[in-house]
Amino acid sequence: MLDYIWSGLMLISVITAVITGRAELLTQAVFEGSTAAVTLLISLCGGMALWSGIMEIARVCGITKAISKVLRPVIIRIFPDVADDSGICEAICMNISANMLGLGNAATPFGLKAMKLMANKQNSEIASSSMIRFVIINTASVQLIPTTVAQLRMEHGANNPMDILPAVWITSVASLVCALLAAVIFERVWRR
Amino acid sequence: MNNIGAYAVPCVIFIIVFCALVRKKPIFSPLCKGAEDGLVTVYKIAPTLIGLITAIEMFKVSGAMDILTSFFAPAAELIGLKKELVPLMLLRPVSGGGSTALLERMLNMYDSESDICRIACVMCAASETTFYTTTLYFGSVKIKKLRYTLAAALIGDVVAVAISNITVYFLF
Numbered sequence: 082m083l084d085y086i087w088s089g090l091m092l093i094s095v096i097t098a099v100i101t102g103r104a105e106l107l108t109q110a111v112f113e114g115s116t117a118a119v120t121l122l123i124s125l126c127g128g129m130a131l132w133s134g135i136m137e138i139a140r141v142c143g144i145t146k147a148i149s150k151v152l153r154p155v156i157i158r159i160f161p162d163v164a165d166d167s168g169i170c171e172a173i174c175m176n177i178s179a180n181m182l183g184l185g186n187a188a189t190p191f192g193l194k195a196m197k198l199m200a201n202k203q204n205s206e207i208a209s210s211s212m213i214r215f216v217i218i219n220t221a222s223v224q225l226i227p228t229t230v231a232q233l234r235m236e237h238g239a240n241n242p243m244d245i246l247p248a249v250w251i252t253s254v255a256s257l258v259c260a261l262l263a264a265v266i267f268e269r270v271w272r273r
Numbered sequence: 274m275n276n277i278g279a280y281a282v283p284c285v286i287f288i289i290v291f292c293a294l295v296r297k298k299p300i301f302s303p304l305c306k307g308a309e310d311g312l313v314t315v316y317k318i319a320p321t322l323i324g325l326i327t328a329i330e331m332f333k334v335s336g337a338m339d340i341l342t343s344f345f346a347p348a349a350e351l352i353g354l355k356k357e358l359v360p361l362m363l364l365r366p367v368s369g370g371g372s373t374a375l376l377e378r379m380l381n382m383y384d385s386e387s388d389i390c391r392i393a394c395v396m397c398a399a400s401e402t403t404f405y406t407t408t409l410y411f412g413s414v415k416i417k418k419l420r421y422t423l424a425a426a427l428i429g430d431v432v433a434v435a436i437s438n439i440t441v442y443f444l445f
Contacts, residue, residue, distance in 0.1 A: 216407055
């Protein structure tokens with residue numbers, strides 16, 4: 082799947098660029114894109130290092146355990162094959178909590194850790210249902226406080242940047258629920 | 274109230290460090306160990322990120338994104354979706370930085386109290402970059418077969434677009 086996505090992007094880009102006469106721009110994009118990626122990675126280092134560090138402090142003094150105890154009943158419902166492993170449960174809980182607080186940078190290390198722990202339990206290249214649902218929850222992103230968008234609105238002179246909050250909540254919950262429902266349905270129907 | 278979001282980060286930091294002090298747990302060495310893990314994670318996701326961002330940049334530059342947008346615009350008009358929102362709708366699942374830049378441009382062009390801007394903001398706040406997150410998470414553990422992940426996630430994105438339009442229409 083990943084093969085198809087990436088190669089699709091590559092081939093379509095080349096063909097389109099040749100047809101529209103932008104071959105030179107495309108060549109530039111190859112180098113500029115990869116450079117931009119590395120710039121992004123370098124800027125990620127700071128946030129990732131700091132937040133992973135702070136979250137490790139949280140883990141050591143028992144905060145993550147406490148949070149995951151509270152969220153555990155809900156998590157087990159959604160991720161049935163994770164019930165017996167508290168490490169995965171903790172990582173998932175912290176990832177979701179961090180996302181809800183709008184702390185995407187703090188959520189990512191936990192998300193990747195959860196994926197790694199889930200992948201260690203199986204030995205194949207096929208995504209498990211728990212993995213799929215976890216990724217879907219991350220892509221649906223339910224934020225209690227949409228900090229970035231509010232920031233942008235404020236900079237552009239909106240009277241009350243946070244007035245879109247109820248709309249955002251309704252929309253993100255709706256999209257999350259629908260995506261998860263779709264996942265549950267596909268689980269039975271999709272044969273691959 | 275407007276700045277509640279600004280307090281999220283300082284509060285979290287304060288609570289965690291304060292807790293650790295009160296419970297007499299180590300602070301600096303878990304900080305360093307966690308930071309080290311964080312850096313290793315960045316190193317692990319580097320290949321995926323480089324490959325993906327380059328591919329998306331190429332896709333945008335080649336004009337394929339514009340073609341896709343103009344393809345969908347008439348269909349969008351038909352169901353009552355404002356055609357100015359179509360590029361954002363299509364870009365959001367694909368690129369976080371790109372959609373933020375697009376949002377910024379829209380806020381510049383249209384009055385920030387207008388429906389267009391409201392819907393755009395709600396759309397961006399309510400969803401996340403599907404392709405990027407999916408490939409990042411699965412790529413980091415070398416899982417190739419995603420099964421129905423994209424299908425379900427994209428359904429979520431479509432729902433986000435629909436509901437963002439409906440809620441703004443009713444609430445404002």
